[in-house]
Amino acid sequence: MTTVRYHQGHLDVGDNHHMYYECSGNPQGIPVLMLHGGPGAGLSPDYTDFFPLDAFHVIGFEQRGCGRSTPHLSLTNNTTQHLLADIRRLREHLGINKWLLFGGSWGSTLALLAALEEPDTISGLILRGIFLARQQDFDWFLTPQGGAAQVYPDLYPTYIEGCPEATSVEDILQYYRSQFADLTSEQAQLAAIKWYNWEESIARVYPGPGYPTTLPAHPTVMSLAVLEWHYIAQQCFIPENDILNRAGALAHLPGIIIHGRCDTICKPENATALHERWPLSQLHLIDGAGHSSSEPAIKQALKNAVQHFRTLSQNTL
Known part of the structure; x- marks a missing residue:
């Protein structure tokens, strides 16, 4: 059956x-x-x-x-x-x-x-x-010169807000590394919300509902942001x-x-x-x-x- x-x-x-x-x-x-x-x-x-x-x-x-x-x-x-x-x-x-x-x-x-x-x-x-x-895929998604930021120039600044330099993937990943130093902190949760909001806002031609982005951060908001950062920082280990x-x-x-x-x-x-x-x-x-x-x-x-x-x-x- x-x-x-x-x-x-x-x-x-x-x-x-x-x-x-x-x-x-x-x-x-x-x-x-x-x-x-x-x-x-x-x-x-x-x-x-x-x-x-x-x-x-x-x-x-x-x-x-x-x-x-x-x-x-x-x-x-x-x-x-x-x-x-x-x-x-x-x-x-x-x-x-x-x-x-x-x-x-x-x-x-x-x-x-x-x-x-x-x-x-x-x-x-x-x-x-x-x-x-590939490096070009990380560049496309994360950097100000990338395709995503060029299509969504109004949304991208929030993603890199607080990052002293944001000209390369390495700059951005280093900033988020500092924010994710203590994953139990409010700082880490706010950074995860920024990361998640960037991805969620550009995932569809017409935006749809996502997970809540208020504190405390939803577990999926945290895992998506932190694990994406972790993998991209290591070139996805390949x-x-x-x-x-x-x-x-x-x-x-x-x-x-x-x-x-x-x-x-x-x-x-x-x-x-x-x-x-x-x-x-x-x-x-x-x-x-x-x-x-x-x-x-x-x-x-x-x-x-x-x-x-x-x-x-x-x-x-």
Whole structure:
């Protein structure tokens, strides 16, 4: 019998971290792993809405330091390599041989890295808002010369308010490092709200409601800001151009790339650069849409991609 959510729990992944995960839909259906963004965003309450739950076995987990995973906001043993190991451990724990990866923004980065690490365990990828974790991607999102600040010049000054110099990514990250020195302080909470407000304000062509931004700071506001800062300060723990340099290893995997043409968090060129190096991928640039999966045209494109893989699976039975 198909259920909506039939299992949830915490998996001990070592290093004093316990990863929250949950399984929904049909246990005999097509396995699909949801990789949330951020880092630090956690699972959105409606993430299973993209899938017909009679046909899919949907697995969601919350990455180290955020959501219901513990310890919250921990930066210790919290790197991209740790997250990739957690993905592998979760797959083995659930006894899944192959699964479809579904990820947006930072989730697309993790999905690509997981596919490059263990391509034989992947049946396909659905990716939205491609983030390649290159220096130019950090510049685009964070600096006054970047695309985001050029499109939103009225909102950007609040993001860097109090920063004595803000000409480079390094300047901005150093400022936020000082603000996040004590994560229990009001200073850290106010800085997290500034970081979160910048991202949330530019995520959609037409702004939508986000988390409250009053003190005390919402846990997701804190985790999104602090973990994004932590990862970007370390170039997301991967070499420059790592994904594009290795993209040839994806050649045999089917994938659908969905990217808003008006995305100001992750520039659309990311999607075209990836598509050019991945022969079996389909590219869909969505007119009039930005970064968020909640935008109607993005949401519909993702649902269409899910249906494509459902049909593909039925045709190979």
